[in-house]
Amino acid sequence: MNIESTLQNVSVVGELLNGIPHGVAILDTNLCIVRMNRFLEAMTGYITDEAKGVYGEFVLRTNLGSRDLVCKRVLKNGESVSIDGNIINRRRKKIPVHFTLSRLHDGKGKPLGVLIVLEDSSVMKVEKLGHQEQSIRTEIIGHSSQIEKVFELMSVLARTDASVLITGETGTGKDLIAEALHKSSPRARQPFIKVNCGALPEALLESELFGHVKGAFTGAVTETVGMFRLAHKGTIFLTEIGDLSLPLQVKLLSVLDDQEFFPVGGSKKVKVDVRVIAATHRLLRDEVQHGRFREDLFYRLNVLHLHTPPLRERDGDIRLLLDHFLRRFSAKLGRDVTDFSAEALAVLTQYPYPGNVRELRNIAEYSANICQGTAVEIKDLPLYMFRAAESQETPEVVRSRLDDSLILPEVVKKVSPVAGGWIEMEKEMILDALRQCGGNRSKTAVVLGWGRTTLWRKLKKYKME
């Protein structure tokens, strides 16, 4: 009994196949077309009558390996196969297709042919792209116009393969954006390697980035591939690029230009295909002007530039982020902290967040831990937030308050702010006092409120004797 006679016995088979919303082809044991449903006819551009009896591969034109190996294997083993691929139809259109191949057999297990279901996945791919855009948004929270602009730019940058420079204050989500860019780029299935250029000393960083050969330096007992080779075909994310030393900047520039480099101590060039995303909290243009960053590297990295706005400029996002992080930490801790009191919210929304989202997240975590009720009160907020508020007062206000409340030696009050920290200020203070007392060390010590020995020790320490 062959498959054609089997199908003819069942008059409803044709209608049954047409009812399936995917392309369906039935091949005989010679892998020639026996039946095609209407959906497949539309997909391939061939009607069943002209395709009947023709070797299936000539009509379907799939990319499932040469000489129909998959079909032959299914027919032989009887194991169904599900595989992604494409077809080129008569209208010269390449259609991405999800194939499912199963063996047809009679009741006794004798193979009669192969059933191929072709699911048009072009629609699914479009949906997937939309979903990817959505996933960028779900990882980074915000609805302000400033962050919306970032999202818009990100969806454009994700489609390109050029270098991206992400700038922004610390804690604004540069890392998250870099990762989201990678995940929504065509390199998403390849590795995403993050390297913090500020975390390692220069010599170590060079070996970390480019790898080294065995015996390149003392302790190099084995060969290391380096981050660039690990990121081959993927993305390397160089964070804190502004902290990179000048010699390494030269090497990085040559890698970006030629996509090849010599590992430390190596004599053989290594070729890599890597997309570079760099980030820094520094103003690279200023660094270039001060000679701390190479101008050519800056222009090479600055092909596409994305600036992450600080939290204080993102209208309305603070409340959104507070709620999100409070919910997350409260769930993690198994607490029932769900809201902020009006007073606490007033403080939290007015706070300038110099550490941006990272600081806000930490504040939410602190509050979720400390709060004993269901709503976060002012007392549940970290104390430094209020100290920071005080320190934002102008120097004049602080000075007047000091004048009123603290009894400081006259010399201290007169001291003007000196660049260089406490040591410089103390030196200046001692000099002023000495001048005031005509060089008399005992009087100077009294004026400063110190003992003579302390003054002598400090003079010796600062080499002012």
Place this chain on the structure above:
Amino acid sequence: MKIMITTRGDFISPRFDLSSEVLIATCYDQQLMEEPRSLLLSDVSAEILCDLALKEKVSVVVCGGIEEVHYQFLTWKKITVIDSVIGPYNDVLQLAVNSGLMSGTILSGVNSREVAS
């Protein structure tokens, strides 16, 4: 007139972009000038085949399924493309030499597993 045919075994290759064998024949006045040359390509790519067609200065390309972009490129380069052809390449070549081949032609002898493999 030079004709390039993408082949797989004894047949026209089902897909232009996945063809690794080509047959190049020169004809004049509906007669083959010489024995057709068979080339085996090291890489499989539609771009390589397009380049080859230009390099060999062919006037006609005969193939199975071809993407619109490659079809347009070849026709832009004044090469006639006869696509969606199904059949044994010898018969197809004969038809092409006699100027009787059209896009979408399905010749006989393509219905058994033995001949196809």
